[in-house]
Amino acid sequence: MIEVVDYDAGNLHSAAKGLAAGGGEPVVTSDPSVIASASAVVLPGVGAFCDCVGKIRERRLEEPIRAFITSGRPFLGICIGLQVLFDRGLEGTGAPGLGIFPGEVVRIEAPGLKIPHMGWNSLRFARASRLFAGVPEGAYVYFVHSYHAVSSDVVATCDYGQPITAAVERDRCYGVQFHPEKSSAVGLRILRNFVEMAAA
């Protein structure tokens, strides 16, 4: 069962619909024990880093999420759901993240370019990834964000004045900065790849 973590994130249902369209049977939950017994977990998200990480902690979901990832089962963070996996986010007053990935989430520096980075941008792959099986180099996906992760675990970037982290991966923990649930056929392919990993 794929569990979509409910911590009052705005696009929870869009993410669930996308997983369903990708062939999964997602269940939305905020129950730590359900997360513990899941075969795969998705952490969606829109909003501000501090706010999201605060809500995860308020709902006592930090430890269950960390334990799930450590167990080696497939995990996917989307947008803020990727960002909170890092050591620290610098948005607003700054806040510590879950520390699954080493590194910080910093404001995009793109002189002359608009912030937020909003719209369709094309993927450049740093290395092969099961999550992106069948997705060609240069495929467009939909981004909406002002901060991005500085990471040594990057599998895909896009160009926005500088390389922007589009996806990270460590063991079976995946994070995407873009919104696959809003990225049309390419996004659904990515979600289907994740659903297949969850079923395997």
Next chain:
Amino acid sequence: MLAKRVVPCLDIKDGRVVKGVQFANLRDAGDPVELVQRYDRDGADEVVFYDISASAEGRRTTLDVVSATAEHAFIPLTVGGGVSDTDWIRTLLRAGADKVSVNTAAVRDPDLVERAALHFGSQCIVLSMDVRRAGPGRWEVVTHGGRRPTGRDAIAWAAEGERRGAGEVVVNSIDADGARQGYDIALLRAVADAVGVPVVASGGAGGPADMLAALTDGGADAALAASIFHSGEVSVAGAKRYLSDRGVLMRVV
């Protein structure tokens, strides 16, 4: 790099897509969910719903349409029309809207933009403005389909909207709207030079050549159009191929 966007806009009344000229002679133009799915397949980068329902019952059916669309279409969805408080914005976002646009209510109560951006984030708050030419190089914000002048300078209002937290600005030229003679390029350029957030061109599209002008000379990030897509005389895919062939970076599917 970031692609420019082509955005079909659908007028929604009581749960259906309607077509008309200047809100008169409305005719049924189909099921919104089917149309959005077709536009998604055709390569639309985003879809805008403009709610022209007058009654509470109409609002409720529009909400159903937003949920149904979010369930079946996997591109960003913006909803506007009659948005006047943060409760309704929250309801629309929960129903699956990715962005909500404010227009008349923001003119009346500019603080609404700030409150909305604070609660939901700038990325999902769009300032939409209807604009009339007021003289050479001058434009005025108007409301009520252009009938009511506000005394606000359009360029200053766009800048104020950004300052108050709007993450995007839609510039709708009332002079050009429905005339299919092209967007007001000088207006777009003036707004694009004044703000640091994405600018969406609206009002006047007669074909892909007008979109080309808006996205190049006008400096817009997205070109919105309604009637030319619904009538079928221009397809989203055809428009995007035209733009891509002329050097505009497009997501071509």
